[in-house]
Amino acid sequence: MVTMSLDPVQVMSGQVKELKVSPSSNGDSRGSWEEKEEFAQDHLGLSTMTKPVTGRRTRKVEGGVFFPKPENAVTIAVSSRVLFRTEREQKVFEQKGVEEYLRYQIEHENEPFTPGPAFPFVKALETVNVRLRELYPQSEELFDIILVTYNHAHVGIRLINTINHHNLFIERFCMTGGSSPIGYLKAWQTNLYLSADADKVREALAEGIAAATMFMTENLTEVSESQLRVAFDGDAVLFSDESERIFKAHGLDKFFEHERDNEDTLLDHGPLKGFLEALGKLQKKFYAKGQRLDCPIRTYLVTARSAASSGIRALKTLRAWGLEIDEALFLAGAPKGPMLEKIRPHIYFDDQMFHVEGAAEMGTVAAHVPYGIAQKHNQTHNTGVRK
Amino acid sequence: MTSTIRNTDVKQKDAEHAVVVAVTTRAVFESGADDGDGLHGMGVAFPLLQALQRVNKRLLEENPAESLLFDVVLITTDSQQQQQSSSITSSTRHYGLEVGRFCFSSQEDFIESLLKNDVQLFLSTDRNEALQASQKGVLSAVLDQQVAPSEQLRVMLCGDAVVRPDTGPVPESQQAAQSFSARLGSMRRRFGMLDSPLSIVLVTSSGGRESCSVALRTLRSRGLSVDEAYSLAGAPRSPILSVLRPHFLLSDGVID
Numbered sequence: 001m002v003t004m005s006l007d008p009v010q011v012m013s014g015q016v017k018e019l020k021v022s023p024s025s026n027g028d029s030r031g032s033w034e035e036k037e038e039f040a041q042d043h044l045g046l047s048t049m050t051k052p053v054t055g056r057r058t059r060k061v062e063g064g065v066f067f068p069k070p071e072n073a074v075t076i077a078v079s080s081r082v083l084f085r086t087e088r089e090q091k092v093f094e095q096k097g098v099e100e101y102l103r104y105q106i107e108h109e110n111e112p113f114t115p116g117p118a119f120p121f122v123k124a125l126e127t128v129n130v131r132l133r134e135l136y137p138q139s140e141e142l143f144d145i146i147l148v149t150y151n152h153a154h155v156g157i158r159l160i161n162t163i164n165h166h167n168l169f170i171e172r173f174c175m176t177g178g179s180s181p182i183g184y185l186k187a188w189q190t191n192l193y194l195s196a197d198a199d200k201v202r203e204a205l206a207e208g209i210a211a212a213t214m215f216m217t218e219n220l221t222e223v224s225e226s227q228l229r230v231a232f233d234g235d236a237v238l239f240s241d242e243s244e245r246i247f248k249a250h251g252l253d254k255f256f257e258h259e260r261d262n263e264d265t266l267l268d269h270g271p272l273k274g275f276l277e278a279l280g281k282l283q284k285k286f287y288a289k290g291q292r293l294d295c296p297i298r299t300y301l302v303t304a305r306s307a308a309s310s311g312i313r314a315l316k317t318l319r320a321w322g323l324e325i326d327e328a329l330f331l332a333g334a335p336k337g338p339m340l341e342k343i344r345p346h347i348y349f350d351d352q353m354f355h356v357e358g359a360a361e362m363g364t365v366a367a368h369v370p371y372g373i374a375q376k377h378n379q380t381h382n383t384g385v386r387k
Numbered sequence: 388m389t390s391t392i393r394n395t396d397v398k399q400k401d402a403e404h405a406v407v408v409a410v411t412t413r414a415v416f417e418s419g420a421d422d423g424d425g426l427h428g429m430g431v432a433f434p435l436l437q438a439l440q441r442v443n444k445r446l447l448e449e450n451p452a453e454s455l456l457f458d459v460v461l462i463t464t465d466s467q468q469q470q471q472s473s474s475i476t477s478s479t480r481h482y483g484l485e486v487g488r489f490c491f492s493s494q495e496d497f498i499e500s501l502l503k504n505d506v507q508l509f510l511s512t513d514r515n516e517a518l519q520a521s522q523k524g525v526l527s528a529v530l531d532q533q534v535a536p537s538e539q540l541r542v543m544l545c546g547d548a549v550v551r552p553d554t555g556p557v558p559e560s561q562q563a564a565q566s567f568s569a570r571l572g573s574m575r576r577r578f579g580m581l582d583s584p585l586s587i588v589l590v591t592s593s594g595g596r597e598s599c600s601v602a603l604r605t606l607r608s609r610g611l612s613v614d615e616a617y618s619l620a621g622a623p624r625s626p627i628l629s630v631l632r633p634h635f636l637l638s639d640g641v642i643d
Contacts, residue, residue: 067595067621098580152580153589153603153616160600171595172622177588177614178581183630188622 067171068140070189074278076125077185080149080159081196082214083122084113102154109158112165117214117365118194119166121346124228126169128296132282135289141282146188147173148181148195185209192275194367202370210275212349212367215356221344221363227296229345230279232272232325233336233369234303234314236351240268241372243310244351248373259310267317271371272349280323298326300343306332337362351375389492389500392476397485402505405458406570408439409490409506411516412463412475414530427478431512434536435634438584440485442540442574445584449577455570460504462490464497464516501525507567510635524559526567528635536632539586542571543633544613546591546602564637565609572611588633589613595620 080086093101125143132142145168147159153175163170174184182203185193193204193211204211223229235244247255279297286295301318305311307330318325329339337358340348348366350356352374359366393399412418415436416427439457446453461479463469469491479486492500498520501509509520509527517527557565575585589606591599599618606613617627 070622102580153613156603156613156616157600160596160603163596171618171620173596173599173616173618174627175616177586179615184617184627187626187630 073144236372
């Protein structure tokens with residue numbers, strides 16, 4: 001009976017040494033690499049194990065395929081429009097209607113879509129999974145990526161072909177054929193939902209699901225392939241919009257006064273606090289195995305608050321919540337774009353479109369969290385699109 | 388001894404083209420709820436019958452000469468129900484159900500009834516009945532209590548059991564499933580993408596995206612284009628099912 005787990009061979013920089021592939025070995029010792037290769041060929045008929053990266057990455061335990069239970073995994077639901085680029089198809093839909101749109105999709109079924117704004121983020125999630133599986137082969141505490149789209153299943157084959165083409169590890173999906181995906185998000189115990197449709201994102205937030213709207217930007221800066229980097233704005237993202245309300249209603253001075261007076265009062269939580277928490281839990285799994293310095297997850301707080309004053313309350317709150325954030329950047333009102341360009345996160349969450357756009361201009365994938373008081377002032381984008 | 392009675396209140400369907408769906412009386416009416424006025428209460432299958440009726444109505448709106456319609460048959464599957472023929476027919480009339488025929492059969496001969504009446508889909512709340520019928524080559528499914536049933540007829544196909552076309556001789560029950568899928572597909576094509584009174588939902592429970600892809604292609608090759616597709620890849624079904632709210636589940640002739 002096979003009890004060994006088959007970890008995918010992911011040849012990436014810095015990881016080759018873990019495979020003990022040694023051309024100079026005299027062949028006497030049967031290292032773990034050789035055992036894995038034999039396993040692959042005898043039991044699965046796969047010959048891809050000797051090739052770097054391109055083989056389909058499946059994890060098999062005792063002949064079955066391993067999929068985490070939704071309650072154990074960190075479930076990320078991504079819509080097809082943010083995972084892939086579907087602008088051309090969107091145009092067909094908007095200009096010619098749904099029947100023509102579906103006909104077009106079927107006609108182009110064997111043409112994979114190209115990567116969209118969420119693609120690098122999803123790839124980075126998979127990288128983390130590879131590392132987690134190496135350290136904890138039996139654990140279900142992994143990222144589970146689910147494609148949630150309200151496309152008709154007619155587009156299903158094209159989407160599956162695209163996933164195959166890009167070698168993504170997405171086995172779960174919901175194609176709702178036009179009905180709201182929100183019920184399914186809950187059924188999947190979704191930890192984060194990324195969509196191009198602001199209305200759906202708002203619905204998800206109203207149901208207590210962390211969610212953000214993503215936009216396609218050209219000229220994205222390159223991001224790390226070995227470390228997932230997630231950056232968060234503070235107010236109305238990790239924290240409630242309480243302080244922003246004060247600022248908007250009474251101005252900066254009153255804001256500072258309020259923060260000073262309430263320095264020791266915790267801020268209330270915001271819609272993405274839970275997601276940061278989920279990331280922290282996974283980080284701790286790496287720390288437990290002595291990989292703090294080499295942790296493939298890094299989190300950032302990028303806030304307009306200033307370190308000397310209003311920032312203190314933010315830090316105290318995070319500490320009280322037991323949440324570690326790797327880097328806290330207090331910009332004291334300075335523009336966020338340049339800082340984000342230095343950090344190069346795979347995704348940056350902000351409640352203000354102004355910052356989202358600013359980040360995008362400098363090549364950062366930014367996602368809008370339509371939450372809190374800032375939304376009343378946020379009319380820069382009309383995202384009334386349907387799919 | 389079975390007797391089959393036509394319901395004269397309802398226009399008979401074209402036998403050659405109609406899709407005959409038999410539903411047990413136990414599923415449609417509450418048994419023994421004979422309230423003195425000789426009427427039964429509404430059973431579990433009520434929302435389903437109403438959804439089938441709505442599909443027919445819309446089909447005729449699209450084409451008044453349409454012959455590809457659901458032809459509903461009420462069938463008794465035990466002697467107790469068999470005795471209640473008058474309350475069954477009067478209840479049917481009372482609720483205005485579009486039932487074409489009644490088959491008053493007992494345990495021993497209900498399957499024969501199904502076969503004689505060319506039933507293409509048999510629905511029962513009793514798993515054993517469904518199993519028996521399925522073993523004799525009649526496509527069957529088990530009906531459950533519906534929580535907040537939808538107006539739209541929602542048919543769920545269990546993709547794991549969808550058989551690929553190239554895998555050798557096809558057993559009777561699967562043949563029945565394949566021909567039913569094809570007809571359902573034709574029916575579905577009478578409507579546009581939006582606002583259809585009928586939605587076909589594919590769910591694959593185990594296996595990953597490939598098994599869903601195979602199921603989608605196979606169904607398409609049979610003439611059935613699916614509206615919604617869900618790949619669970621091992622995740623528990625019930626949370627998803629409670630959002631999906633299918634009226635019934637089909638698994639290519641194999642009872643789940």
